[in-house]
Amino acid sequence: MPSTRVVVTGLGATSPVGGDVASTWEALLSGTSGIARLDDEWIDQLPVRIGGRVAVEPSEVLERVKARRLDRSTQFAMVAAGQAWADAGLEGSGLEPERLGVAVASGIGGVTTLLANYDTLLEKGARRVSPLAVPMLMPNAPAANVSLAYGARAAVHAPTSACASGNEAIAMALDLIRLGRADVVLAGGTEAAIHPLPMAAFANMMALSKTASGDDGRDPTTVSRPWDSARDGFVLGEGGAVLVLESEEHARARGARIYAEVRGAGISNDAHDIAQPDPEGRGGTRAIQMALREGDVDPATVVHVNAHATSTPKGDIAEGLMLHAVLGEHVDRCVVTSTKSMTGHLLGGAGALEAVATVMALHDRVSPPTINLDDLDPEVDLDIPTSRRDLPEGDVVALNNSFGFGGANVAVAFGSA
Amino acid sequence: MATTEEIRADLADIVNEVAGVDADDVQLDKSFVDDLDVDSLSMVEVVVAAEEKFGVTIPDDEVKNLKTVGDAVAYIERAQG
Numbered sequence: 001m002p003s004t005r006v007v008v009t010g011l012g013a014t015s016p017v018g019g020d021v022a023s024t025w026e027a028l029l030s031g032t033s034g035i036a037r038l039d040d041e042w043i044d045q046l047p048v049r050i051g052g053r054v055a056v057e058p059s060e061v062l063e064r065v066k067a068r069r070l071d072r073s074t075q076f077a078m079v080a081a082g083q084a085w086a087d088a089g090l091e092g093s094g095l096e097p098e099r100l101g102v103a104v105a106s107g108i109g110g111v112t113t114l115l116a117n118y119d120t121l122l123e124k125g126a127r128r129v130s131p132l133a134v135p136m137l138m139p140n141a142p143a144a145n146v147s148l149a150y151g152a153r154a155a156v157h158a159p160t161s162a163c164a165s166g167n168e169a170i171a172m173a174l175d176l177i178r179l180g181r182a183d184v185v186l187a188g189g190t191e192a193a194i195h196p197l198p199m200a201a202f203a204n205m206m207a208l209s210k211t212a213s214g215d216d217g218r219d220p221t222t223v224s225r226p227w228d229s230a231r232d233g234f235v236l237g238e239g240g241a242v243l244v245l246e247s248e249e250h251a252r253a254r255g256a257r258i259y260a261e262v263r264g265a266g267i268s269n270d271a272h273d274i275a276q277p278d279p280e281g282r283g284g285t286r287a288i289q290m291a292l293r294e295g296d297v298d299p300a301t302v303v304h305v306n307a308h309a310t311s312t313p314k315g316d317i318a319e320g321l322m323l324h325a326v327l328g329e330h331v332d333r334c335v336v337t338s339t340k341s342m343t344g345h346l347l348g349g350a351g352a353l354e355a356v357a358t359v360m361a362l363h364d365r366v367s368p369p370t371i372n373l374d375d376l377d378p379e380v381d382l383d384i385p386t387s388r389r390d391l392p393e394g395d396v397v398a399l400n401n402s403f404g405f406g407g408a409n410v411a412v413a414f415g416s417a
Numbered sequence: 418m419a420t421t422e423e424i425r426a427d428l429a430d431i432v433n434e435v436a437g438v439d440a441d442d443v444q445l446d447k448s449f450v451d452d453l454d455v456d457s458l459s460m461v462e463v464v465v466a467a468e469e470k471f472g473v474t475i476p477d478d479e480v481k482n483l484k485t486v487g488d489a490v491a492y493i494e495r496a497q498g
Contacts (some may be wrong), residue, residue: 063437064437065435065436065437068435124469127465127468128469131460131461131462131465132458132462211421257431
């Protein structure tokens with residue numbers, strides 16, 4: 001077993017349900033949806049007109065001149081990283097820059113910057129394309145800007161595995177600390193893909209729910225409905241989250257508050273299809289098993305899962321099969337939730353935001369509900385509360401699962417502090 | 418024909434928008450790099466915005482000669498002919 005213990009000492013998030021961790025967590029526990037009809041001028045041309053915009057615009061938080069040099073996805077990362085940095089008490093802590101790393105992911109990169117500059121190229125010509133376009137749109141822009149802001153001079157990574165990216169960043173941060181390459185890592189994910197092109201593409205691949213166009217009288221907050229029989233695709237959200245991962249030794253030496261331990265991570269691939277999950281969830285099962293084995297976790301102690309469950313027909317069923325395969329009879333005592341029922345799907349930000357929720361669930365010993373679960377799919381046999389549910393005391397473990405296009409499966413096991 | 422002061426004021430608004438420098442600080446004797454802290458990429462943004470605003474062309478080779486706000490205003494005045 002790896003000898004270095006790694007803990008979570010800071011949290012930050014900006015999400016469709018709140019501008020920080022406290023407001024996001026309160027909204028999740030109370031079952032509040034962040035999904036609404038989008039009011040963008042381009043929205044009427046699309047078949048899907050709902051989504052989860054962040055509750056607090058980054059322009060309300062960041063300096064204007066700094067923000068205009070950052071893609072929206074990087075803006076979210078900067079907001080979340082600033083909160084996590086402050087929450088962990090790292091300012092003025094004397095941390096050596098060479099021991100501070102970053103792993104901040106995005107699934108799609110600076111897509112709004114890329115496409116806005118292409119619009120400019122077509123409308124006004126090459127001369128008008130921003131000289132900042134490349135450093136704004138590159139996939140490592142969020143990680144690099146977090147590194148610049150906090151002087152992180154250890155490894156600065158931007159893993160990409162589509163919708164598993166944010167969780168993979170946390171797994172990577174765990175590795176960096178266990179391998180001795182850093183003492184502290186700012187780890188997370190971000191996404192800002194509410195733009196007509198990615199929305200049209202997701203809609204055309206039938207990944208997005210089309211049940212609510214936003215104008216058909218249906219309540220947009222009811223469309224993301226993981227495991228419900230009437231689910232028919234995900235709802236796109238945006239936002240970012242960052243966690244401070246730190247070696248336990250370093251955290252204890254500086255007297256940091258410890259939210260939870262990162263026990264282990266598992267990463268695998270289905271090698272089945274570029275977009276569809278393995279219907280039997282075999283790759284995801286291996287990832288979860290790997291996370292538990294790495295953390296020396298007894299399946300009987302796994303009391304909570306923040307599932308990937310995006311509200312797609314096949315994926316939600318496959319994840320149920322994985323949990324049964326890994327936890328066996330213990331699955332009956334495991335409280336499962338999908339916070340995507342409230343936030344929508346943040347793509348590369350999802351795994352990070354859900355890691356924050358998983359850590360808060362362990363810290364506060366309570367699981368958020370899954371909303372809109374009116375009629376549980378008969379193919380799903382899990383304990384999924386529809387209102388908040390207390391978690392047991394004692395030494396327990398919670399899992400955060402993320403799966404992504406390209407067959408990526410990432411599971412991270414967190415232990416109570 | 419715009420006066421020198423009108424060009425300076427419009428340019429000051431552009432520098433404020435791009436680099437966050439207080440528009441009142443953007444005076445003719447100020448150096449973009451040394452006084453106003455406008456870095457090279459921001460300078461490209463200022464130049465492109467100025468081209469659009471004043472209807473002139475400022476070739477890349479010319480940009481390095483525009484060390485002060487006064488240099489830029491004078492160039493724009495000449496280019497507007």
